[in-house]
Amino acid sequence: MAGRVTVFVMCCVCDPDGMQLRQTMKLLLVGPKSPPVGGTTVLFDQLCAYLEGQDGVDLTVINSSPHVVGRTPVAIARFLARIFAQIRHHDACVLHASCTSKMPMVMVAVRLASLLFGKPCGFRAFGGSFPVFWQARSAAGRWLLARSVLRADQVFLETRESVAFAKGLTTTRVDWFPNSRPVSLPVHSRWGAARRFVFISHVKPSKGVLVLLEAAKALKGDDVVIDVYGPLQDGLTEAVFQDSRVTYCGELAASAVSDTLRHYDVLLLPTFYPGEGYPGIILEAYAEAMPVITTDWRCIPEITNDDCAIVVPVQDAQALREAIEALVNDQVYVEELRLGAAKQAKAFSSDVWGEYFLTRMRALVSR
Template identity: 25%
Template sequence: MEKQKILVFGNFNYSTHNLCGQTVKTRNVYQLLKSKERQYFSEVAFFDTDSLSANKLGLFQGLYHVIKTNELFYLPATKNLTYIFPFVFILSKLFSTKIHFVVVGGWLGEYLQNKPIYRFMISKVHHIYPETDALCQYLESHYGFKKVTRLNNFRDTNFVPVQRAIGHPIKLVFMARVHPLKGVETLFKLNQRLKELNFENVIIDIYGPIFEEYKEEFNKLLITASDNIAYTGILQPNDIYPVLSQYDMMLFPTQYYTEGFPGSILDAYISGLPVIASNWLYANEFIDNTSGAVVDFDDKNAFLNKVIELIKKPDIIDSLKQGARAKSYEFSSDKAWEVLLSNMVS
């Protein structure tokens, strides 16, 4: 049988290399499919929607790629879905392109609530791949979508962390967008509480791109905080696992309730780090008592108390580190490939 042409359509952000969950997952899907090119496909190409910020006419090039491909892996954020997807959908029907709709995050169910036209279009794509069981069930039960399969967030890596005994100082890390909705201010409250309790042997490092409109406020928080909390920049992909593996726990006090499966949690597991998180909509699908802890979504004190409780029990942190590493094997690229291959046109 003739091999198929594949196109991955989404935000790669190759122009600025400003990595986030959207861009990392888009790149990972492309790299996974590209690695199978010789064996399964005649070509695996990509279109970077980030290029449209500099050249709106580039959309015509992207749409031309859509009509020339057999199977399209489409990874939109909300703006892309709102303004570009209708054109992509119409062309896919005119030129018999199969759309694989790969969902990034947990927002799709809410987005579709008052959009019957978009619900109709998405119901007609070849397959839909949410990140969570709960979103799969929601799309099926509320909107009657039929071809829905969970596709875990994944990484293609052979990294094996060196087991690091808990020492002094105990090192806590946050790695995500530096944004109020990611719970950044909770980190500063934790730092203050630790200072009040005379925990001098605990440091908190913050990694990630700073939301532009939050920079001034964030810098004020840093200036007034103690030396035990610091902003440490943006980790490049090749540095993530070696750097994270030098820490003891990852903090994820998100206030963004419809998070999907944040890539930073998967990066923590691969690096052997347990995760302490607020209970966003899907938290319990990814964090259990073997790999970290989940606390009430709106209870910042509960988050602080749980972190402090674990700091006092380093033997439990050691056990959670082993559980986190074991958890990472559920999110391999091999398992992701099995899901995609089983739903592609044969």
């Protein structure tokens, strides 16, 4: 009786001379693609673009944006079924999501499919709200989180506070995966003491807009400019800027943020927004070698230090005004902060963190 030979074929990437370089890894990412353009979609798009440019990666993306998925029970069921069907054809799957009420349900589908097909799965949370989200859940909600998100093979959380909190709840691997931005560090023509200050964010009380208006009332220096960009929210209108030294300049497209920052000297973000994680606008300012004045709020101190930013108490208009005046009057201090911002930018480069994500995925698949 003739023997039977079983042949296993492995897909590999080779160089032009035929030398094997690396096995092709098939990754499935589930997350929010733009449009609309926002903090989470920008981050997810960045990572997808990085992975698509890497040799040895075969990437499939399932868009979880609500306007694509739909909001009806039937639409959500189809979305979950698509994830379930795709996981079997990939080496690993990672869900990228904000901490919302629907997130655990999606992660349950990912986790069940990964167990059924023997594929590793991961979870990445956007924002710094995981501890708050956990504490706000009922006993049943925490049970579901513990058996879905915290049973993933790999968990990525945006802030160190969130990582420390989650490590106390699970034995799975939990890693820091911060907000990041592309870094080019252009050479600026504007040097010297600061005269032009800018606020770019949602224009609402919890982002510190009213505190900024109060600080500007007694601000010294007739040539100091303070401009505000962003959508008006939570009841604020352009009327609050009347008879103020602060000028409201309207909304700003995400694609215009970097170019706009280059017309200013310092970013202002006196936020006390409850859901604040690592504000992307701070990292974008660093990428332009721009100093920041912000607040000692939630996880912001994790991405600031005395070399690149001035951190003031929350809702303290006097401290905010004094910080602005310190940069108006001290050219050497401003230039020191610019150098510090450029250094800080490199620590939050999207290329650096894209490579880290890829390294963790390769380790997950090969174990």
